Amino acid sequence: MDFLDVFMPVVWFVILALFLLLYVILDGFDLGVGILSLSSPSEQQRSLLMASLGSIWDANETWLVLMGGALFGAFPLAYGTILKALYGPIYLMILGLILRAVAFEFRENAINKRPWNLTFGFGSVLAAASQGVCLGTVLSGLPTDADGHFIGSPWIWLNWSSLVVALTLIQGYVLIGSTYLILKTSGELQRLHVRTARLAATTTLAGALLITVTSPFVSEALRERLFDPAFLPFFVLLPLLGIALIVQLFRSLAMGQEVWPFVYTVLLFILSFAGLGVMVFPAIIPPSVTIFEASSSVTSMVFMLTFIGVLIPIMLFYNIYNYIAFRGKVEVEPHKA
Numbered sequence: 116m117d118f119l120d121v122f123m124p125v126v127w128f129v130i131l132a133l134f135l136l137l138y139v140i141l142d143g144f145d146l147g148v149g150i151l152s153l154s155s156p157s158e159q160q161r162s163l164l165m166a167s168l169g170s171i172w173d174a175n176e177t178w179l180v181l182m183g184g185a186l187f188g189a190f191p192l193a194y195g196t197i198l199k200a201l202y203g204p205i206y207l208m209i210l211g212l213i214l215r216a217v218a219f220e221f222r223e224n225a226i227n228k229r230p231w232n233l234t235f236g237f238g239s240v241l242a243a244a245s246q247g248v249c250l251g252t253v254l255s256g257l258p259t260d261a262d263g264h265f266i267g268s269p270w271i272w273l274n275w276s277s278l279v280v281a282l283t284l285i286q287g288y289v290l291i292g293s294t295y296l297i298l299k300t301s302g303e304l305q306r307l308h309v310r311t312a313r314l315a316a317t318t319t320l321a322g323a324l325l326i327t328v329t330s331p332f333v334s335e336a337l338r339e340r341l342f343d344p345a346f347l348p349f350f351v352l353l354p355l356l357g358i359a360l361i362v363q364l365f366r367s368l369a370m371g372q373e374v375w376p377f378v379y380t381v382l383l384f385i386l387s388f389a390g391l392g393v394m395v396f397p398a399i400i401p402p403s404v405t406i407f408e409a410s411s412s413v414t415s416m417v418f419m420l421t422f423i424g425v426l427i428p429i430m431l432f433y434n435i436y437n438y439i440a441f442r443g444k445v446e447v448e449p450h451k452a
Contacts, residue, residue: 123416124406127189128399130423134182136388139246140291140381141175141434147292149215149239150285151311152232160304161232163445165219167299170441172219174434176212181430188419192263192409193399199265200257201249204272208245214238243288247281248272254280254395256334256402263404276333283322290315291384294377299445309368312376316364323357323387330394336402340394353390357383 148164155161187194198205215238222231255276258267293312297305331338341350360383367375397405410416 117413119413119417121407123413123420124189124410125397126420127185127410127416128396128406130420131182131185131189132388132392134178134185136385138175138178138182139388140384141178142172143288143384144291144295145172145175146239146243147288147290148296149235149292150243150289151292151296151308152239153236154311156307158228158232160307161228163300163304164296165222165235166445167296168219171437174437177430181426185419185423189411189416190399190406190409191411192404196257196259196263196265196400196404196409197253200267200269200271201252202269204245204248204252208242208249211238211240211242211245215242240285243285244281247284248277250284251277251280253401254330254334254337254391256336257400259400259404263400263409276329279322279325279329283319283326286315286319286322287384287387290319291377291380294380298373298377299443301444305373309371312368313365316361316368320361327354334402336398337394346393349393350390353386357386360386 145168148168152161152164155164183194186197214234218231218235218238222228222235225231249272252272252274255274257265257271260266290312293308293315296308297312300308331341340346360379364376364379364383367379395401397407399406399409
């Protein structure tokens with residue numbers, strides 16, 4: 116293959132990984148706050164949680180839309196195969212996101228807020244669980260024919276390993292949502308989410324360990340990669356770094372720090388995604404279809420890269436400006452509680 120035939124698929128694999136990582140981090144704490152809203156002890160505290168998202172949650176979800184478009188353009192075979200395999204959880208994820216959006220807007224002007232509170236929380240759980248199921252199913256591997264087209268059951272995503280990944284992702288979202296709320300709230304509400312952060316960190320760690328231990332039994336490709344001598348140093352270093360970050364996270368929570376718990380959680384997400392990327396690369400449809408087999412033409416990828424090269428800085432600037440403009444603690448007027 117020519118240089119560009121190798122280089123461009125790798126570039127787009129990295130870009131897609133970046134989009135997915137940005138979505139999981141940014142919309143992750145958004146979904147986490149939605150899940151946490153189900154356990155809010157009072158309507159006033161729940162209003163504070165909703166207010167913390169009011170100016171940013173729409174922008175967070177744009178990374179998911181961008182990732183879907185980029186996957187369709189750069190790896191059309193992967194787009195078609197993965198979508199066909201995961202119609203069920205993808206539809207459920209979209210339903211969850213729609214329920215969240217409707218509930219968020221209607222709740223603001225509703226006299227009886229309880230139905231919309233439950234809808235927002237349930238939509239958050241549904242969206243997070245669906246994303247975890249999708250991730251777990253893809254990691255386990257999708258059966259394909261010689262042309263890379265999906266040939267498995269439409270219910271392939273209903274299995275115990277995908278459920279474990281889904282539950283772990285929910286806990287991860289609760290963790291990053293809790294650390295975000297430590298930043299945005301104060302007083303009793305902040306202390307409450309210090310406790311939820313500790314609990315979520317423990318359950319997320321347990322889930323991550325369970326996924327690591329069971330991965331060799333779920334997929335032969337994952338087993339070969341995990342025990343490949345060339346990757347062994349990486350897979351030894353990765354857990355050590357993760358443990359160090361978990362220790363620092365608990366330490367920062369014990370010290371009453373506000374910024375560092377969120378920073379350590381984001382670093383844990385980045386570390387996890389680095390591990391997932393190394394486990395599957397160069398597959399785009401694990402275990403058998405690589406980025407080189409599923410990519411579109413070099414001309415298309417170069418054209419898309421020119422467009423994306425302009426769009427990414429604009430979106431990053433908008434997101435950064437949004438967070439700077441709406442930084443600080445959230446407050447709710449008494450009559451809105």
